[in-house]
Structures are given as structure tokens and as C-alpha cells.
Amino acid sequence: MTITQAIDPKHLLNDLEVPQIGPGYDVPGSVVRYRDAFNQTLRDELNRDPDVFIMGEDISGGFDRETKEPLDAWGGPFAATKGLVQDFGPERIRDAPISEAGFVGAAVGAALTGLRPVVDLMYFDFVTVAYDQLLSNAAKSRYMFGGQTKVPLTLFARSGGGTGHAAQHSESFYSMLAHIPGLKVAVPSDPYTVRGLLAAAIRDDDPVFLVNDKKLINMEGFAPEEPFVLPLGKGRYLRHGEDVTLIGMSYTSVVCKQAADALHEEGISAEVVDMLSLSPFDEDIILESVSKTNRVVIVDEDTPRASMASEFAAIIADKAFDYLDAPVKRVTGPHTPVPYNKGLETAFMPQPDDVVGTVKRMLGIE
Amino acid sequence: MTITQAIDPKHLLNDLEVPQIGPGYDVPGSVVRYRDAFNQTLRDELNRDPDVFIMGEDISGGFDRETKEPLDAWGGPFAATKGLVQDFGPERIRDAPISEAGFVGAAVGAALTGLRPVVDLMYFDFVTVAYDQLLSNAAKSRYMFGGQTKVPLTLFARSGGGTGHAAQHSESFYSMLAHIPGLKVAVPSDPYTVRGLLAAAIRDDDPVFLVNDKKLINMEGFAPEEPFVLPLGKGRYLRHGEDVTLIGMSYTSVVCKQAADALHEEGISAEVVDMLSLSPFDEDIILESVSKTNRVVIVDEDTPRASMASEFAAIIADKAFDYLDAPVKRVTGPHTPVPYNKGLETAFMPQPDDVVGTVKRMLGIE
Amino acid sequence: MTKQKLRWMYETMYRIRRFEETMLEQTFRGNAMGVTHPSDGQEAVPTGICAHLTERDWIGSTHRGHGHCIAKGLDTKAMMAEIMGRYTGQCKGKGGSMHIADFSKGMLGANAIVGASVPLAVGAALTAKYRGAESDSIGVAFFGDGATSQGIVHESMNLAAIWDLPVIFACENNQYAEATPAWYAVSTDDISARADSYGIPGVQVDGMDVFAVYEAAAEAVQRARAGEGPTLLELRTYRYHGHFHADDPKKYRRSDEEEEYRERDCIRRFEQVVISQQHMNEDELCGVRDMIETEMQEAVEFALNSPMPPIEELYSDVYVEYSNPVQGLR
Amino acid sequence: MTKQKLRWMYETMYRIRRFEETMLEQTFRGNAMGVTHPSDGQEAVPTGICAHLTERDWIGSTHRGHGHCIAKGLDTKAMMAEIMGRYTGQCKGKGGSMHIADFSKGMLGANAIVGASVPLAVGAALTAKYRGAESDSIGVAFFGDGATSQGIVHESMNLAAIWDLPVIFACENNQYAEATPAWYAVSTDDISARADSYGIPGVQVDGMDVFAVYEAAAEAVQRARAGEGPTLLELRTYRYHGHFHADDPKKYRRSDEEEEYRERDCIRRFEQVVISQQHMNEDELCGVRDMIETEMQEAVEFALNSPMPPIEELYSDVYVEYSNPVQGLR
Numbered sequence A, B: 001m002t003i004t005q006a007i008d009p010k011h012l013l014n015d016l017e018v019p020q021i022g023p024g025y026d027v028p029g030s031v032v033r034y035r036d037a038f039n040q041t042l043r044d045e046l047n048r049d050p051d052v053f054i055m056g057e058d059i060s061g062g063f064d065r066e067t068k069e070p071l072d073a074w075g076g077p078f079a080a081t082k083g084l085v086q087d088f089g090p091e092r093i094r095d096a097p098i099s100e101a102g103f104v105g106a107a108v109g110a111a112l113t114g115l116r117p118v119v120d121l122m123y124f125d126f127v128t129v130a131y132d133q134l135l136s137n138a139a140k141s142r143y144m145f146g147g148q149t150k151v152p153l154t155l156f157a158r159s160g161g162g163t164g165h166a167a168q169h170s171e172s173f174y175s176m177l178a179h180i181p182g183l184k185v186a187v188p189s190d191p192y193t194v195r196g197l198l199a200a201a202i203r204d205d206d207p208v209f210l211v212n213d214k215k216l217i218n219m220e221g222f223a224p225e226e227p228f229v230l231p232l233g234k235g236r237y238l239r240h241g242e243d244v245t246l247i248g249m250s251y252t253s254v255v256c257k258q259a260a261d262a263l264h265e266e267g268i269s270a271e272v273v274d275m276l277s278l279s280p281f282d283e284d285i286i287l288e289s290v291s292k293t294n295r296v297v298i299v300d301e302d303t304p305r306a307s308m309a310s311e312f313a314a315i316i317a318d319k320a321f322d323y324l325d326a327p328v329k330r331v332t333g334p335h336t337p338v339p340y341n342k343g344l345e346t347a348f349m350p351q352p353d354d355v356v357g358t359v360k361r362m363l364g365i366e
Numbered sequence C, D: 001m002t003k004q005k006l007r008w009m010y011e012t013m014y015r016i017r018r019f020e021e022t023m024l025e026q027t028f029r030g031n032a033m034g035v036t037h038p039s040d041g042q043e044a045v046p047t048g049i050c051a052h053l054t055e056r057d058w059i060g061s062t063h064r065g066h067g068h069c070i071a072k073g074l075d076t077k078a079m080m081a082e083i084m085g086r087y088t089g090q091c092k093g094k095g096g097s098m099h100i101a102d103f104s105k106g107m108l109g110a111n112a113i114v115g116a117s118v119p120l121a122v123g124a125a126l127t128a129k130y131r132g133a134e135s136d137s138i139g140v141a142f143f144g145d146g147a148t149s150q151g152i153v154h155e156s157m158n159l160a161a162i163w164d165l166p167v168i169f170a171c172e173n174n175q176y177a178e179a180t181p182a183w184y185a186v187s188t189d190d191i192s193a194r195a196d197s198y199g200i201p202g203v204q205v206d207g208m209d210v211f212a213v214y215e216a217a218a219e220a221v222q223r224a225r226a227g228e229g230p231t232l233l234e235l236r237t238y239r240y241h242g243h244f245h246a247d248d249p250k251k252y253r254r255s256d257e258e259e260e261y262r263e264r265d266c267i268r269r270f271e272q273v274v275i276s277q278q279h280m281n282e283d284e285l286c287g288v289r290d291m292i293e294t295e296m297q298e299a300v301e302f303a304l305n306s307p308m309p310p311i312e313e314l315y316s317d318v319y320v321e322y323s324n325p326v327q328g329l330r
């Protein structure tokens, strides 16, 4: 059976490692890798809607010199499109040259004329090459043309450190995208949520950028077998607690969960909020949690200045001010590019210990 | 006499309209237009350092068909480079084709090899076309190459609404630039500060983006005759007050000043902080003022999400938490592109009345 | 060419000419809300090309887009109203002169970022190809000589070429980008020859002669509809006015140059041809001109009498659906 | 060609070959900290071009930059150490394989954004021209066939052409961009002919023959130094290995193709020529090879025995000077 109605993830206490029972889970499913859930969802959406097509570099993995047939030699970047060209053909799995600005622009043009393009930008960093098309055309067309059109475009790419790809292949600057009016940004944190949010993004009539942290791609977790959508703009609880709220997004939701587990060992009860979307974002779940715990730590791998961590802190300082018992703390990447050396790269990324330490200082412990 | 030492603007109570006496002002000067102070500063720096050159579209205003001589027909965008090509020649006032990515990249290459390029990007919006060169090369070169080089590059462009240029010529997204590690961002607010900050930017060894709000360009104010520098990363007080702190940047500093004047009429004493730089920024002046007034409103024409208004709010919610008597408020542009219609465009931009209203609600007045 | 087509071409060129003149007059009276970029002098280009297009074909346009809009069949009332920022405008007054669009007419919008609309036409052609037999639509990208320096134009041509897309790259070479002459900024004096870089046909056309444009476009359109891929047309033309309403071109163009082109004015030449070849007579031409005069007066009145958009419009059309408020924090 | 130069070319090609092989071996042993892109097979290109350059000349490089670095005179110890993320590395271990740079040698850095280093070489040429008589430096931009689809490469060529800059555009056409063949992604089978679009000379060269590369480069360098502007060289070459260390090219390249190129291996061909023409004898060649073997062993030992950068390095080199802390908020 297909889950037709959108599941509200707010009511899910989904542990990141093992399958769960609970609302939205009374469905057949299994433990799968994030990358496989992603691939399956692309397949589902291609099957569901003939106007959906995918465009990106090497997504069909080369072509045979003689037969001119696509080879799917790579399964596409991070195996996202593995096996798709065989079933859907090169028109729907359109391999593109290294022209990010050009093919993102072409995708906007296709979206403006009735298709639903899905663009694989490979590494998140490359969005800067296509930045003008994203900001000036994709995000603004509906508004500047007075609402007479829409841009049902989905983009995705891999963010974050942890793989030794260094400064130009490890960015997490999704805050810059969330800053842009007209664009939506989703940051799933496990197989279950990427399945629901990627489907939501592709079915959404606005441009949506879905960010995949590299550190999630080989992680496993429960995902329903049948296609379903999670609403954009809704966060969820990964754990309930009393003493402090930990807010995570993308991979830092995993970090928050691990920190909460460690804090639990020490008798500190942390509530973990997984934002799942950055634009729109779930203001209610933040305020609900913070007004209960009265303390908050926002954890973000993105660099700190004018970041989503800043935004959530600002929202809290405005709307939950009367509930706060302690300064609003952020645990973020440093204001530096991402270094190559593994030790430095690890130090760049927020670790559970950093969160634990911040919480303890906040509570005046040790 | 030349002011050799950098003036710390923090100690200046510079009224935006009329000249002032005070520290830093005991020097010959006069009331000039922002655009003329800007042009004079470019001239000073070109005279001071033979490695400084300017690059941009139409900055030498066309070329005669027969003589091939530059014509300076326009004085450059917003008259910034008026008269310069006549005195410094086309090699130092280098007119560029419409290739923002290409010539910003070339400027980075020139900076890496010993020159000090100054790039006029015309409208701030066009930075998106050159975004990758700015973020991946200009901002990261020093770091990813282990500190063996530097990028003494200056860029400037015109931001903001108010001229009916609509969605693609009215951006104020300097928060996205301030987010980028390796890049510096300055936001002068009058002839005096643009003179000091543009000189500082050009003499600085790091890439600096100086944002000119269109609404400032024809404003008048006092500026010293002699070249001088204001330190990057220092804010200043535009007015001292007791009841609330108004934080402005670029043109919103003018808005804050006007709001403070209006509040004064009603017996409310507002302190106005003019940030002048966004990266680095003056955390001390923010904390100093807020810990005194215990209330703060941050005013920013940029759209709200993950903005500099968010960043300052986050800093305050963390480091001035114990001094706060009221929620931290932001007065910003809406999360929309900039509309064309004058009435809508005016409603987009934060107005003094919006600030006054926010302050009164904060103080529980009417 | 049918008489009807001839009449349409005259009507279209004259409508563009008079629209620009009228729009300028209104701009100087302070009735336009922002900057405007007139295209008078270049009328033959959009006219000769759009003469082959239907509403199912798509065009991408530029900051100098009024001519493209009119040739693609947009309503001059709604255009004038948009330029005056009125609620009845093509974009409810939210876009203005640089963003006039009409998707119902296959007009993808004027675009204020030089070069940025070129890939949109490529994307429209991608949709047409994707639809296969269902669709014989094509895309046309209008762009200037200055835009050829934008990398995205190169990328767009390469994409269209390798994907065999039904798109026409129409480079309106009016020889200036703002004050900068093409001889300074463009590293070739034959832009059409750049087509060789993409293995597609490139044709240089007298953009002051609507018949020449019509001929060249006929072939390019036929190729596109036949699935034979893109064509690059370089249309050599001239803008009579300055770069934008308040610009004085005399500061950077020699007057003999302007006169030389006015000599070859596309409208006058058209009149001479159709009269000498007796396709149309002076009365018919005069009838068209009178009709257009009335239309322009009506457009101005319509615009001037139209309401401004309500303040709520500031917050609408950002998204189809969005769960956070988009209002500014105040 | 002087014997010394011949020896340098052999040494350089062989050093690149062995560096890539050694580096790969270390990568597979888990000693490299990230992804590496070997250039074995393409040695003749950087060698034949850099043979004409001095430390005062500047080169821009790519993700596949080891060969460019070595040909430009970088120290293989510091390179190996960088790949292993060590403090003694060329960039203190902060850049890695994709960001090796040495400004003291005129090497502007490997760059991991395809196409992004091309304008840097143009900028270096701008500096050279700006310095006038003081400088006879030139810039060389190395980039691949895949990079030709990036708009910035087009923009860079146009800028260099209109400004007459002393720069060489060296397109290493190894016929693949990752798994994508150039015949699919590039809309021409003669990239060198794109030079016509910019009114500059374009030459297609057998990139497997270091003498052919040397010849073609000689002319381009001479033109640049003489102030006659840029040249586009298309160097047809082949990478023996996959796109990156873990990539198996057999999945997207036919083996006969690879063999065909290995037949024409640049090092073997060089050996045949110099021996048959009696410029060098087997002993001399052997001596060079032995020297390089030792150098590689030393490079690996040096790297493996070098310390990791201290944690403080995470926070240094972001700016020359900055008044806010750059530490993360923790």
C-alpha cells in the first residue's frame, strides 16, 4: 500500500540506526543505506511522473565509442543514479558536460516550460559556478513575472567534510541558499527522511535544493518500501529530553543524537530536534522544545557567520526570550575553509564531544 | 598634512548630514557627495601605489572608433571612475567586457602575482555571476595553499533598492559574502567612512568587498581632504542613548539615525551603532552598547534569513544575554525579491517608522 | 510572402518603433518607475524572426526586450502598464521594463542579467525535444553583442549543439554594450563564425533589412523544427537611442555612424520595397500607422488610469507554497 | 636542442611517471589522505611546454596537477608530503593533491574547480603586461577537454585576445572528463580551431610526442614574450590510469584504445629517438632512471616521517590579518 498522505515527521521518534515502530512506520520497510534510499526514490519519481527527468555530469557514466550507448560505468556521482539510464533512457537521464551554469539555466528553462527537472550538481561546492542561474532566474522568476509562472526544479549535491576532499569539495554553506527568497532547502539526515524529502522536493512546484552530507551517504536506517512524502519545512524530534535542546541539521543531527546519548550517560537529559528543512523551516518545533527545556545549543557544520545557526539563535532570542535560562549557544565549523589533513578536517567538523562540553559548561558542570 | 595613523571611528559622533568637530575631524575637509569622496579616494590610491589598477565594465566609458582613445563618456558606473582614465591611462583603468567571472578571476590571478586590483562590479547583483571565483579562488587561495600567498583584491558594487531597478539590480545580500571565510566585507554609510574604508580596503592584503548602497551615492557629508584609512572591522556610534540600541549597516545606519531623531522627539533615547564593516565586525561596540541600553533592534535591508541581522542577534543572545531586558528584534527586508513598483519597493525597505514602531512596542508604548 | 504577413511585419515594426518612442516620452515625464532600454532602430530583428513563430514557440529576451515582446504578440497595454508599475501590467507591476514576460504567449521574460536568459531558451528547446512528436516548438534566444562575452552563452551553444536542440541563437549585434564598442570587447569581427566552434551553422545578416532577417530565420526555424539542431544568427543592427532612456550616445558614437544607419532604417526600407513592388500602397501603410497611433494613446491612457498593486503584492508570488511567513521582520 | 635540455625532458617525464605510480601506491596503502588524480601517460605535455619556462613564468593547473608541478620544478618531497597531509608539505598539509602550489616557482596552484584556474593564468599574464619592459613573464593555463565546456574558459580566451596578453591556453585533451568522452560533451572534434573565435592562433599537437609539444610550445611562448598575444594549444593525449586513484577506466574505455596510446608512450618514444639519433645512450638514460628511483624512495620516506600539522593550523592562513576570532563556536 502506498502512503498517500504526507507524514508529519514531528511526531516520529526515529532512532538513526535501527528501525522503529510508530506513526508513519506501520508500513512495510527495511533497513537500507541512505544512497540506496536516494536511488530508489529517484526511480519511484521517474516512474510516477513522465515529466520528471534528471540532468548532471556523468550520471549515465560514459558512452561506448562504437555503439554510442550509455555505460553507467560509475552509477553516477555517489551512485545516486545507478541503473537508471538502462530503464529510463538517455533523454530522461541526461548526461551533461561540465557546464553547471548552462545546464542549471537549461533546467530552469525546462521547468518554466512544463517539465520537472532534477539536477545532480555532484559536489555542493559547484553550486557557486551556477549561482547566478539559481539566484537570479530559478528563485526570482515567479516573483518578478508577477506569479504567472512557477519553477518546479529540484537540485541536489553532496556537502560536508570528512572525506579528505579539501577546501573546494567540502562546503556546507546551505545557509547561503536558505537566505535566497524563492528557493527552498531541505537537509535530510537518514534514509527515511531523504526518501520522504526527495520525493517532496521533486513533487514541489518551487525550486528546492536538497543537500546530502557525504557522511550520511553510506549510513543505514529504516525506510518505508513504498513512495511517500515528508512535508518540507517540518522538523522532528530524535529524542525527548528536559534539560537542554540540541538543534541539528543534516549530519549534525546525527552528532546531536550521539551527544545526547553521551549526556544521558552522565544523567543529563537532552532533547534533539532534527530540522530536516532550512527553508522553510520549522519554527514551531524549535520554540516548543526551547520553551520546555529553557536551554539550547544549535549545532551546524556550516561556517558560523550569518549561518542557519545564527538564524535559529536569532529566532529564539526574539520569540523564546522569556523562556531562556541561559545564553543561546552555537556549535559550528570555524570561520575557515575546510583543510585537507584528516586531523585538521576532523577538528573543523563539530563533534559530539564539542556539544557535550558546551552543554556541561552551560549547566555549570565540571 | 596627511593623517597617517588609522582613525578609530568608534570615538566619532559623526552626524550624517553636517560636518562635525571632534577626534579625527581636526583636519581640513569639506562637505562632499559620497560619489565624489569615492572617486577622490580611487584617485588618491592610484597616485599612492603604482600597483593599484581598476578593472570593470565601461569604467573608461567607450573608445573612439578612429583614435581608439577612451572617451570616459559615462564617468563609469555611478561616476565612480570619472576622469581617471585621462590621468592614469587604459592600462590602469582597464575597461572589461561583460565577463564578470572571467575578469574577477583575472583580478585574482593579478593579485596572486603582485598587483593590487580594484574591481568595479557595477551592480551588487552581478557578484553571483563571478561567485565561484570569489568564493573558491579569491577567498580560499591563501588558506588552501598553506599561507604561501595573499590576495590583495578589492571589489565594489552598488546594492539596495530605491531606484526602481527591480529584482535583479537591487540586492543587498552582503550577508552571503560575510559568510565566506577568507573574504572581508565593508559597508560605509557616508562620504567620510567610504573615504576611509575604501582606502583601507585597497591597502589591505586580503580580498575585501566594499558595498555601496545606491541611496548613499548622492548623499552629502563631511570628508577629510587628505587620504586616510579607517580600520576594517570597527563600528562607530552615530548617537549615544540610554533606552535602546539601534544597529545599522550601510544605508540602514541612516535609517537608524532618522529613527533615533524621531524617537528623541518622543522622549525615547536611542543609541545608534553604525557597523561599517561586516567581516570582520565590531563585536565590542555591539556588546558595549547593548550591555548599557539592555535593548536592541537590528536594522538591515538584506532579506532576513541567515542574515547579518541574524548574526548580530545570535552574538547578542550569546554574549550579552545577561544584560537583555527584552527580546532581540530585527527590522529587515522581507523574504522576497525586490519589486519594481515604487510603493512596493518602498515597503520592501526598512523605514524609520518601522524602527520607531518596533522600539515603541518593545518599550510597551501604545 | 503573403500580403497578410507583409502587413503583420509592417504593423509589428511600426508598433515597436512607436511603443519605444511613446514609452520614452512617458519615462521622461516620470511615469515609468525605473530605467528603460529602448530598441528603436532594431525592429527588423524580432519582427523578421518572430514572423516564423507561433505562441507555442518560446523566446528568451534581454533588458532591451520591448521589441521581442511586441513581435511575440504581447499586449502593448499590459506592457505600458508594467513599465508604469501598475497592477494591470504584464507582471502586476512587480517586474517592470526589464522583466516583462507573458508565458501564455511563449515569452520567457526579459532578463536584466546579461546572458542569463540564453540557457532558458535552450531549456525550452529541451522541453520541446523531450515532448518528441507531440511538439514542434522551438526556442529562440535573443542576446546582444555584449552578451557574447558571457561564458553562459558559450555553454548554452555547446549544450544545444551536442543535444541537437531546436533553438536559434539570435545575436543582435548593435555594436555597443553600454558605451563599449564591440570592436573593443569582442575578439572577432564575425560573431556568426563562432558557430564553427560548435559545429552548427552561423549566418551573418543585415539586421536593418527585415526581408533579409526573415529569409535567414526561415532556414534556421526550418532546421530547428526538422530536428536538425541549433543555428547561430548574427543580426547586424543599431540602436538609435542611447543605452537607456537618459543616455546620450553622442558621447561615444560618431554622428555619421548613426546617420549611416538611419539611412538604412528598416521601416523606411520596408515602405519603399512594398510600394515599389506594389504589395501595399501608401493608404494601407498609412492605415496601419493610424491604427498604431490610436493603440499607443490607448496604451498610455490604460496604464495611467490603472491602479497600483496593493501592498500585499509585495509578499505574494515568492513561492507557490511556503510554510513560513515571508513578511519582513518589523 | 641542447643535450642538457634533452636530459631535463627525460628526467622530467620519468619523474612525473614514477611520481604518479609511487603516489598511487601510497594512496592505495592509505597514506594519502584524500582523492588523487594521476596524470601518467600525459607527461609529454607539461614537459614540452615547461621546457620553455622559467620560475618567473606562471602556470595555472588542475585537479590533475602533479605533472604540471613537477615540470615547473616543484620539489617531489614537498609534493608527496602534501599528498600525505604532512606539515612539511607544499601547503603544510592543508591543500592536498588538488591544491599543490609553489608561488616561488611560478606555480599558481592545482585547482579542484574545473576551469577555475584558467583566468588565474590570464591574470598573471595581465601582471606581466602591466610590468611592461621590466617583465618578460608569461602565463600558461593548463586545462582539460572537459573544462572547455566551462564558460569561464571562453571568457578567459576572449579577455586574453582583446588585451593581447602573454598567455598560452594549453588544453590537455585526454579525451575523457571522468567517464564522459569528449566526442559526447564537446561540440567540435577540433578544439584548437576554436582559436578562430578569438582571432588567435590555434594548434593541434600530438601530446604523446614531447618533441612535437616542445616545437609547438616554442612558437607560442615566443609569440607571448614578443607581445603578440595568446595562443591556444590542443594537446592530444591520454591518461593511462582511471580518473582518480580508485577508478577503473575499463568500464568506459575500450582496451584497444588504451593499448593504441601505450604504443605511443611518450617516454619510450623519447628513448628510441635519442638513442637512434645518438643524443643520449642507454647508460645515461638508465642513470636518470636510477636517480629518480632514489628520489621517489626519499620522497616517500620524507613524507611518511614528517609530522602532521598542529591543530592551530586549522585557524591560520585564513587572512593576513583579521580582528575577529576565526575559531568555531564551541
Ligand SMILES: Cc1ncc(C[n+]2csc(CCOP(=O)(O)OP(=O)(O)O)c2C)c(N)n1
Binding pocket: B057, B098, B100, B122, B126, B129, C062, C063, C064, C112, C113, C114, C143, C144, C145, C146, C147, C148, C174, C176, C177, C178, C243
Ligand atoms: C551580468 C551583467 N553584467 C552587466 C550588466 C550591465 N549591463 C546592462 S546592459 C549591458 C550591455 C549589454 O550589451 P549587449 O549585450 O550588446 O545588449 P544591448 O544593450 O546592446 O542591447 C550591461 C553591461 C548586466 N545587466 N548584467
Ligand SMILES: Cc1ncc(C[n+]2csc(CCOP(=O)(O)OP(=O)(O)O)c2C)c(N)n1
Binding pocket: A057, A098, A100, A122, A126, A129, D062, D063, D064, D112, D113, D114, D143, D144, D145, D146, D147, D148, D174, D175, D176, D177, D178, D243
Ligand atoms: C566545476 C566542477 N564541476 C565538476 C567537477 C568534477 N570533476 C572533477 S574532474 C572532472 C573532469 C574534468 O575533465 P577534464 O577537464 O577533461 O580533465 P581531466 O580529468 O581529463 O584531466 C570533473 C567533472 C569539478 N571538480 N568542478
Ligand SMILES: [Mg+2]
Binding pocket: C144, C145, C146, C172, C173, C174, C175, C176, C177, C178
Ligand atoms: Mg549591443
Ligand SMILES: [Mg+2]
Binding pocket: D144, D145, D146, D172, D173, D174, D175, D176, D177, D178
Ligand atoms: Mg580530460
